[in-house]
Amino acid sequence: MAALTTLVADTPLDEVIAVIERDGGVVIKDFFDSSTLAELRAEIDRAMPSTPWGQDDFSGHRTKRLYGIFQHIRHAATTVRHPLYAGIASHFLEIPQSGYFGEDRLELAPTYQVGVTSIIDIHPGEGAQPLHRDDGVWQWRHPEGYRQARVQIMVAVTDFTADNGGTMVVPGSHLWDDDRGPKVEEAVPTEMTAGSALIWLGGTFHGGGTNSSDSNRIGLTIGLDLGFLRQEENAYLTYPIEVVKELDEDIQRILGWSVCPPGTGFVDHQGVMADPNFLLQGEGAEVTNSFAQFDEAAPGARP
Structure with missing residues (x-):
């Protein structure tokens, strides 16, 4: 062959x-x-x-x-x-x-x-x-x-x-x-x-x-x-969180500290289905709602 x-x-x-x-x-x-x-x-x-x-x-x-x-x-x-x-x-x-x-x-x-x-x-x-x-x-x-x-x-x-x-x-x-x-x-x-x-x-x-x-x-x-x-x-157990925090954000995300649309991998933050990357960014980091995309695509709808 x-x-x-x-x-x-x-x-x-x-x-x-x-x-x-x-x-x-x-x-x-x-x-x-x-x-x-x-x-x-x-x-x-x-x-x-x-x-x-x-x-x-x-x-x-x-x-x-x-x-x-x-x-x-x-x-x-x-x-x-x-x-x-x-x-x-x-x-x-x-x-x-x-x-x-x-x-x-x-x-x-x-x-x-x-x-x-x-x-x-x-x-x-x-x-x-x-x-x-x-x-x-x-x-x-x-x-x-x-x-x-x-x-x-x-x-x-x-x-x-x-x-x-x-x-x-x-x-x-x-x-x-x-x-x-x-x-x-x-x-x-x-x-x-x-x-x-x-x-x-x-x-x-x-x-x-x-x-x-x-x-x-x-x-x-x-x-x-x-x-x-x-x-x-299993990246979440393979990499100590201190190590992950030192990586660039694009590498954090590709290792799994992110959401795959429509919402696989979210974490709860005060009632928001949030993209977990904010947990690595320190105090005051922006929290992104994983399902906000649906509000834009279909106003008034909720999952």
Whole structure:
């Protein structure tokens, strides 16, 4: 089976999306420039020494995984802010849906949020991970025309090769229904230079490859998910509140301290179904009513 298509980072967004819609994933060459990559590698080298080995066949026994990376890796924020990755996530996830609110038919688009993060360091001797779909964490179903739940990225911190465990991907498998399972021979290894990135959909079968080389393979991975789904990695317990308060507001929101329309994730504040971000901003912060949008769309109506 042919490998995934490789495009350069300045490829127009619509062309990248067309490849992903066809194949379920794409490789972006030089997603990060050399200076950003060097800074990222230095951050990882500082954060990883105390990370333990995996303890199961899925996580790997010769693999180290560091979670909650926004508190360790400054360039995690750089990744989710990258216009290409953000544009792809918006296209596949922020799809408007219409429904009635009283007698008015309204159209609302969900936001997306960070669902899982990890630095994955696969060492020599590690075997292949079982092929899987990331959206399996929600027991997502795949009838024809289904919507995607996740857009995942794997930034290559070292070169990815067929020998060192480059992520195995089954091109086109995002189009399969739930009666078809993957075969190992249908998967192709992701081969890309350090600084490049693999971006794929939650419905695409994939898995870490076997590392039969003499060096480790390091990648940074983040999943961006529909904002109304439960996060795979529980950000509210992973990140101490003191850490979250120090993050920029856009990162706070993408980690889940926000509301997904029409009101998923609100907190009560003096009777208001409020966007929770004000809790991080200190005394005097503006409180936003999550349902005020309906007053504007349908005057006089109440949920």
